[in-house]
Amino acid sequence: QILWIAQTIGADADAAIEGAEILRKFVGNAAKSSAWRQALNEPQCWHELDFHIWLDGEPPVELIGRWDLIARGRDWLVVDFKTDAIASAEDANLRVKEHYFIQAHAYAAHQVFDADSVKVVFVFVNSPSPCEVVCQYKTADWTSIVKTLRQRSLLYAAKLAYMASR
Numbered sequence: 001q002i003l004w005i006a007q008t009i010g011a012d013a014d015a016a017i018e019g020a021e022i023l024r025k026f027v028g029n030a031a032k033s034s035a036w037r038q039a040l041n042e043p044q045c046w047h048e049l050d051f052h053i054w055l056d057g058e059p060p061v062e063l064i065g066r067w068d069l070i071a072r073g074r075d076w077l078v079v080d081f082k083t084d085a086i087a088s089a090e091d092a093n094l095r096v097k098e099h100y101f102i103q104a105h106a107y108a109a110h111q112v113f114d115a116d117s118v119k120v121v122f123v124f125v126n127s128p129s130p131c132e133v134v135c136q137y138k139t140a141d142w143t144s145i146v147k148t149l150r151q152r153s154l155l156y157a158a159k160l161a162y163m164a165s166r
Contacts, residue, residue: 026125046070096133
């Protein structure tokens with residue numbers, strides 16, 4: 001079917017088939033992850049849910065994002081799927097620390113759903129098997145998370161402004 005659709009719309013058939021194989025691998029690894037299975041077993045589970053929150057303080061900082069998968073059981077679980085190619089668990093942990101705002105997913109769940117305890121799992125699906133980076137956040141963490149998110153957001157905004165001025 002993919003080949004027929006690609007040919008019908010004039011797309012590169014080989015690229016379409018290759019893309020479908022990559023997608024099949026990603027979805028297969030997502031389904032193998034323990035976080036995916038846990039989320040689907042919770043009483044409430046939502047896919048692709050957007051969030052939009054503001055951080056307290058000055059200057060105003062707006063966080064807009066999307067939870068790939070968020071579930072409510074005894075505690076809250078946020079699952080975010082990543083397609084970055086990684087070689088090891090250490091590589092995945094470093095990638096999360098340096099490139100992603102994992103705390104934003106937890107804090108948004110706290111703000112939107114009044115969640116006290118939130119586990120965030122980043123699942124890297126572009127590897128032979130899924131690799132998970134797990135972080136747990138509780139009420140005592142929210143103040144420091146807001147401070148960290150504010151600092152990182154303002155630094156990121158400054159970098160973008162600098163790049164735009166060049």
